[in-house]
Amino acid sequence: MGYLQKKVKEIKERWTVTEKLVLIGNGMAGIRTVEEILKKDASRFQITVFGEEPHPNYNRIMLSSVLQGDSTVDDIVLNDYNWYEENHIELLTGDPIVKVDAEKQVVYSQNGLERSYDKLIFATGSNAFMLPLPGADKEGVIAFRNIKDCETMIETSKKHKKAVVIGGGLLGLEAARGLLNLNMEVDVIHIADFLMERQLDEQAGKMLKTELEAQGMRFHLKKNTKQILGKDRVQGIEFTDGTSLETDLVVMAVGIKPNIALAQEAGLTTERAIVVDDFMQTNVNQIYAVGECAQHRGIAYGLVAPLYEQGKVLAAHICSENESLEHGYQGSLVYTQLKVSGVNVFSAGHFQDSKETKAIRVHDEFEGIYKKVVVQDNKVVGAVLFGDTSDSTRLLSMMRNGDDISAMSKVALLPSESGEAQVSPVVAMADGDNVCDCNGISKGAICSAITENGLTTVEEVKQCTTAGRSCGGCKPLIADLLTLTTGEEVGNMPEPLCGCTEYTHEEVVAEIRELGLSHPREVMNVLGWESDEGCSKCRPAINYYLKMVDPIKNADDPTSRFINERAHANINHNGTFTVVPRMYGGVTDSGQLRKIADVADKYNVPLLKITGGQRIDLFGVEKEDLPNVWSDLGMRSGSAYAKALRTVKTCVGEQFCRFGTQDSIGLGVELEKKFEYINTPHKVKMAVSACPRNCAESGIKDFGVVGVDGGWELYVGGNGGVDLRGGDLFCKVKTKEEIIDTISAFMQYYRENARYLERTSHFVERVGLDQMKQVILEDEEGRKSLINRMEIALSTGKDPWKEIVENEELQKEFKKKQVEVLS
Amino acid sequence: MSKVDQLKRVEVAALQDLSVGIGKRVNVSGEEIALFKQKGGTVSAIQNSCPHKGGPLSEGIVSGEHVFCPLHDWKINMKDGQVQAPDVGCVKKYEVEIVGEKVYIFVD
Numbered sequence A: 001m002g003y004l005q006k007k008v009k010e011i012k013e014r015w016t017v018t019e020k021l022v023l024i025g026n027g028m029a030g031i032r033t034v035e036e037i038l039k040k041d042a043s044r045f046q047i048t049v050f051g052e053e054p055h056p057n058y059n060r061i062m063l064s065s066v067l068q069g070d071s072t073v074d075d076i077v078l079n080d081y082n083w084y085e086e087n088h089i090e091l092l093t094g095d096p097i098v099k100v101d102a103e104k105q106v107v108y109s110q111n112g113l114e115r116s117y118d119k120l121i122f123a124t125g126s127n128a129f130m131l132p133l134p135g136a137d138k139e140g141v142i143a144f145r146n147i148k149d150c151e152t153m154i155e156t157s158k159k160h161k162k163a164v165v166i167g168g169g170l171l172g173l174e175a176a177r178g179l180l181n182l183n184m185e186v187d188v189i190h191i192a193d194f195l196m197e198r199q200l201d202e203q204a205g206k207m208l209k210t211e212l213e214a215q216g217m218r219f220h221l222k223k224n225t226k227q228i229l230g231k232d233r234v235q236g237i238e239f240t241d242g243t244s245l246e247t248d249l250v251v252m253a254v255g256i257k258p259n260i261a262l263a264q265e266a267g268l269t270t271e272r273a274i275v276v277d278d279f280m281q282t283n284v285n286q287i288y289a290v291g292e293c294a295q296h297r298g299i300a301y302g303l304v305a306p307l308y309e310q311g312k313v314l315a316a317h318i319c320s321e322n323e324s325l326e327h328g329y330q331g332s333l334v335y336t337q338l339k340v341s342g343v344n345v346f347s348a349g350h351f352q353d354s355k356e357t358k359a360i361r362v363h364d365e366f367e368g369i370y371k372k373v374v375v376q377d378n379k380v381v382g383a384v385l386f387g388d389t390s391d392s393t394r395l396l397s398m399m400r401n402g403d404d405i406s407a408m409s410k411v412a413l414l415p416s417e418s419g420e421a422q423v424s425p426v427v428a429m430a431d432g433d434n435v436c437d438c439n440g441i442s443k444g445a446i447c448s449a450i451t452e453n454g455l456t457t458v459e460e461v462k463q464c465t466t467a468g469r470s471c472g473g474c475k476p477l478i479a480d481l482l483t484l485t486t487g488e489e490v491g492n493m494p495e496p497l498c499g500c501t502e503y504t505h506e507e508v509v510a511e512i513r514e515l516g517l518s519h520p521r522e523v524m525n526v527l528g529w530e531s532d533e534g535c536s537k538c539r540p541a542i543n544y545y546l547k548m549v550d551p552i553k554n555a556d557d558p559t560s561r562f563i564n565e566r567a568h569a570n571i572n573h574n575g576t577f578t579v580v581p582r583m584y585g586g587v588t589d590s591g592q593l594r595k596i597a598d599v600a601d602k603y604n605v606p607l608l609k610i611t612g613g614q615r616i617d618l619f620g621v622e623k624e625d626l627p628n629v630w631s632d633l634g635m636r637s638g639s640a641y642a643k644a645l646r647t648v649k650t651c652v653g654e655q656f657c658r659f660g661t662q663d664s665i666g667l668g669v670e671l672e673k674k675f676e677y678i679n680t681p682h683k684v685k686m687a688v689s690a691c692p693r694n695c696a697e698s699g700i701k702d703f704g705v706v707g708v709d710g711g712w713e714l715y716v717g718g719n720g721g722v723d724l725r726g727g728d729l730f731c732k733v734k735t736k737e738e739i740i741d742t743i744s745a746f747m748q749y750y751r752e753n754a755r756y757l758e759r760t761s762h763f764v765e766r767v768g769l770d771q772m773k774q775v776i777l778e779d780e781e782g783r784k785s786l787i788n789r790m791e792i793a794l795s796t797g798k799d800p801w802k803e804i805v806e807n808e809e810l811q812k813e814f815k816k817k818q819v820e821v822l823s
Numbered sequence B: 001m002s003k004v005d006q007l008k009r010v011e012v013a014a015l016q017d018l019s020v021g022i023g024k025r026v027n028v029s030g031e032e033i034a035l036f037k038q039k040g041g042t043v044s045a046i047q048n049s050c051p052h053k054g055g056p057l058s059e060g061i062v063s064g065e066h067v068f069c070p071l072h073d074w075k076i077n078m079k080d081g082q083v084q085a086p087d088v089g090c091v092k093k094y095e096v097e098i099v100g101e102k103v104y105i106f107v108d
């Protein structure tokens, strides 16, 4: 059979033999249902998905995080286009279904497509409810529901200053926080007399208001909006009490309305939403509904966890031939958490007081903590936590299991008050309890993933199980589970160097020394690496350790180096490179500047920028131009890409400053010249300031020197990056020579004892300052031999740019071959 | 007509220009392609653009038949173009033929 015939047959088979499943709505609930179906039986259905939004399925929950600037739209995609393709799903985005003919079993899209179905799922979600106010159709009046709304807010914030959010519920407050982050002034209008009244009691609502006011939000409670003012674009809003506010943007976050118009036209029974039974079946044969558009036992849920449970039931139902085998959907216990940084709020179940309930309350005004647990018939039925939500998992689990608490002391219900060492709430959880509610991943599932796959980090658990992939609120619990399952404190346990081996960093170094190993391949062979060639984590580490152990004899292995250290420039997101020439101590002159300017013109450098380390970045250089750029610059490499000394930042000091008592530039230049091109476990930054005003920011550098009257102070382990850390005062000395010697000994100790990619800040914390002082300052012999070994290592350093410029052979790697196809 | 017949054979490199463990970029009429020489002397050719965010795979760290993208460390098999778990996706791969010292690939 020819290729074409075979293809035709394949397609025919697929379309005739398999049942056709059509999903309306390419959102969280619908696609989760499809995922569950694929898990059960990947070849059962020919699946078609119609989505109104022009995107693949994304994590709507994280829109708040996009707005708050913590994620990008790309980050929150849950199923990218590849996923649909790989699972042979026909995806039609930006094309809503406009008609369903339930008799003929055919759907029709806006663009005129038709698809017949054997089974049809409605997962059309909700629309934001827009208050029907006069003027609500003006430009600048929007909701907070999808990517487009998010983009509109971000765009608006670039041109306008003032925003009003109508609605002081979860969504409204998350929107308000996002708008604050976008540098807008934000007023929140709320109809009730305290915030989040659907999730909180009055006390917690008031505490929340105080907290958010401190973050910069302004609240207008018990206010009713009358109309929206302005010409084409909104300019203000007016309230029923006659007052008004100026604004450039109105975000309505007053609630959601299940999207059911299409279902109604198709003849489905609807109330608030599409009515479904325990198997998510509607009143019409072969048509199902799931997600926010579905109403089960009178409830239309608006949170992801219950929707995912529904999806699971629906998938099991339509994949099984024998209905009676399964257990239907029983409804869910819901709980909420506010995703605003700096505020911990949790609410679950029936938290309002009534005649039948009694409550335990804890209110600590000093710490800003409030906890309320509502009890009915000796069972926890609801809870509100503010300020400290660490009890939430335990309380939820008690609620779910219906634990009888009559035998428990009241204090035991909220044990974190007792002041004793806290036990993680995961300890008390049953294996079947969910740790990640968003994705429905149980404690048992996570524990077995950890043991079976040898997982050691939260990130690995996330990749392997999807737990923590949605709102991320369960990450602390996952970390606790790692501790519990592996029996080691996460982060403190001796980590294997990477997935290729059981050996730890320390053990690898010890073996290299003991066995006199000299090449990465040899190390991996001798130590029985699981993959012969290693990976991007272990190879650079081994290469570093080899050179550290014997800088003279052991050769560098360029194939074990990350591209930046092979190209001696920083790779950019588009594959171009950034060149940073050395400027000792941040001092330059007109000759250098002129050269840089000429190079920038000659090679069309798109961006020149001053770095944080006081030198100049040339961004966007093509790889093939690098050797010529270096040669034309005639300057030395600034190592801006290397695990090595980066820069020594200096203040102007006594040369010009009226406060300066020391020659900071002189010392800075000397340090930079001495230590350039020494390899270190991670990058190393230094700074020298000539007085405690500390203009060179010596407190957040790996080595920071501060001039004081009659001497110098040395700070170590400072870091201005991801884990902000102020340096520790290590010693105070009189002369420059002592500073240089101490840094020399310290740096060598760091080179020999730190794990690859461990910054000095983490190293100092792990080893302890006292231990380091002992070795570097007090043990005179030890100090001398550290300095000696440093000198040997320093003797091998050379300027890589010069090396390449002078050696044609080395330039080969930079060339790109251009081939034209002739037809 | 078989599929390969419709493709064009193009000379892209000399074997000695490639070194094991380091990728090589070639631009074939606008298509960026990464070449990798294997230990046994065979050569793999894949599209030089990571399915994640387009990183240049030719610059990645090579481990046997895998390459780690230099931008965010996705791991890609250069023999079949598949992205390795937990990430997903694939890159286009090209048929390679070696005749003597010359490396050819097939493009459409």
Ligand SMILES: Cc1cc2nc3c(=O)[nH]c(=O)nc-3n(C[C@H](O)[C@H](O)[C@H](O)COP(=O)(O)OP(=O)(O)OC[C@H]3O[C@@H](n4cnc5c(N)ncnc54)[C@H](O)[C@@H]3O)c2cc1C
Pocket (backbone or CB within 6 Å): A024, A025, A026, A027, A028, A029, A030, A050, A051, A052, A053, A060, A061, A062, A063, A064, A095, A096, A097, A098, A123, A124, A125, A126, A144, A145, A146, A171, A174, A259, A262, A290, A291, A292, A293, A301, A302, A303, A304, A305, A307, A337, A339, A471
């Ligand atoms: C900013 C924000 C923050 C949130 N935070 C949380 C949180 O912290 N925790 C939580 O649990 N939940 C949260 N939610 C709620 C959660 O996102 C929703 O409950 C969930 O997305 C609903 O899933 P769904 O599939 O039912 O609907 P959706 O995700 O809305 O998907 C429905 C899709 O169907 C499409 N559609 C509609 N009609 C048609 C048609 N005729 N043809 C084709 N396509 C159609 C829509 O365009 C939409 O893309 C938040 C929501 C928002 C907006």
Ligand code: SF4
Pocket (backbone or CB within 6 Å): A651, A652, A653, A654, A657, A658, A659, A660, A661, A664, A689, A690, A691, A692, A693, A694, A695, A696
């Ligand atoms: S740190 Fe002190 S000496 Fe240096 S520039 Fe600032 S004020 Fe002047």
Ligand code: FES
Pocket (backbone or CB within 6 Å): B050, B051, B052, B053, B054, B055, B069, B070, B071, B072, B073, B074
């Ligand atoms: S672009 Fe390749 S891993 Fe991100």
